Amino acid sequence: MRKPLMAGNWKMYKTAPETRAFFQTFALLVTQSGHCEIVICPTFPNLAAAAEATQGTRIEIGAQDMYWAKEGAFTGEVSGPMLLAVGAKWVLVGHSERRQYFGETNQTVLKRTVAALEYGLKPIVCVGEKLEERESGRTEALLAEQFREGIAQLSSEQFAKIVIAYEPVWAIGTGRTATPEIAADAHRFLRSLVASDYGQDAAAAVRILYGGSVKPDNVKILMAQPDIDGVLVGGASLDPAGFACIVNF
Ligand code: 13P
Numbered sequence: 491m492r493k494p495l496m497a498g499n500w501k502m503y504k505t506a507p508e509t510r511a512f513f514q515t516f517a518l519l520v521t522q523s524g525h526c527e528i529v530i531c532p533t534f535p536n537l538a539a540a541a542e543a544t545q546g547t548r549i550e551i552g553a554q555d556m557y558w559a560k561e562g563a564f565t566g567e568v569s570g571p572m573l574l575a576v577g578a579k580w581v582l583v584g585h586s587e588r589r590q591y592f593g594e595t596n597q598t599v600l601k602r603t604v605a606a607l608e609y610g611l612k613p614i615v616c617v618g619e620k621l622e623e624r625e626s627g628r629t630e631a632l633l634a635e636q637f638r639e640g641i642a643q644l645s646s647e648q649f650a651k652i653v654i655a656y657e658p659v660w661a662i663g664t665g666r667t668a669t670p671e672i673a674a675d676a677h678r679f680l681r682s683l684v685a686s687d688y689g690q691d692a693a694a695a696v697r698i699l700y701g702g703s704v705k706p707d708n709v710k711i712l713m714a715q716p717d718i719d720g721v722l723v724g725g726a727s728l729d730p731a732g733f734a735c736i737v738n739f
Pocket residue numbers: 499585657661662663664665701702703704722723724725726
């Protein structure tokens with residue numbers, strides 16, 4: 491009942507010509523991929539090129555971040571209405587790189603998510619523990635805190651429109667994927683948090699993506715876990731053939 495969502499986060503990679511070239515190849519490789527939703531999140535300057543290149547396909551475009559105000563004197567920031575206007579439908583919120591390098595907190599994650607929903611963008615809200623938190627046995631406490639402060643303040647109506655992404659920081663860009671068991675445990679735990687705050691129906695409906703060194707050769711076993719409803723892919727989403735393999739797991 492939960493349709494898989496296969497998402498690519500391009501981070502700070504690809505120019506506009508490279509973006510167009512990617513979709514020329516990729517779009518042809520996923521014409522039969524009705525089993526899932528496909529989202530690609532390029533950099534801000536390439537959103538328009540990506541939206542244009544995917545017109546008439548099933549591929550949807552997302553941004554990697556957004557500011558919560560509609561407009562104003564916020565140099566360097568981009569608002570939800572601006573993202574919608576260039577054809578984005580989704581937005582990543584609270585990616586660990588935003589938290590680590592750009593001061594994102596659970597509180598600002600919440601503000602961005604609320605704003606995204608207000609403007610009609612679909613937020614993919616990212617959570618995940620760092621290596622030291624995992625090694626000191628604090629994974630569940632940390633996930634619970636990120637959930638409580640960054641997500642659980644949403645109303646049930648708002649919550650029904652978000653996707654959660656579990657991305658253990660130690661598995662991002664390191665080639666060190668969480669084992670399917672580790673990922674499955676974290677996903678089960680997150681779903682239990684949803685159940686206690688929003689009820690069983692909401693827990694059964696929410697999609698929880700896994701991210702962290704997902705590759706064509708490990709996607710199948712990850713997707714076989716009952717609580718993993720899709721993936722959020724960094725490095726391996728940059729190659730059209732490789733990402734098509736992931737989409738068509
Ligand atoms: P990698 O797939 O490169 O590990 O990145 C994961 C990620 O951060 C996706 O948002």
